[in-house]
Amino acid sequence: MNPTVAAASVLAAALAVGLGAIGPGIGQGNAAGRAVEGIARQPEAEGKIRGTLLLSLAFMEALTIYGLVVALVLLFANPFS
């Protein structure tokens, strides 16, 4: 593989995972913290709160997964090599 392409791929992979994880990380932390606070306030609504948290986390984590897959493809199955 061309060294320039290899270096660019590694940098792009790092940026894809690193930048792609910032937003979902902050969002997941906020959502989980608020959900636990909500459960502590209203234990009766625990099932509903956890269900809402599960659905929202599943959507949020997808953004990280997209970045991760792009990075893995660049590293292990690079189409530009």
Added chain:
Amino acid sequence: MNSPEPSLETAAESSSQSQESLAVGTPDVAPVEIQPVDGAPIALSPEPDASMQEYYQLQEQLLKLTLILTGAIFIPVWIFYSLNIALNYLLGACTGVVYLRMLARNVAQLGRQRKQLGSSRLAILIGVIIVASQLHDLKIMPIFLGFLTYKAAIIFYMLQTTILPDSQ
């Protein structure tokens, strides 16, 4: 809905607003008076509440929907592409089911056994994608699209509960 009393001391007004929005649908539930302090851990009772049945039901429903969608997509992929591609899709869908189960377990343990959500479940996807990139028989795209089947199941569930709320 019984909103918290004005005299109830909260750490921040924004937190109480978000909790109100999370507790939509529980009109008769009176809020428990707690005084959270920013940064202090909130201790939940170690035993799950009876309302957790609703959560387990949702978890089971999502897993069933994912498996049904997997079966429904597997056959057309087999017909229109090949058995090899369909098996790749199946591998990805199974990975997605395991991932969803791990996510659901992490959410159920949050605040009880765990203080934070881990990201170990992503290791499954990383492992599968790396193996797929190294072996010639495995293709990345069908595996990745198979993995996303759980998301289709969640969207289906959300649409079902939004359009037909009485169907549950």
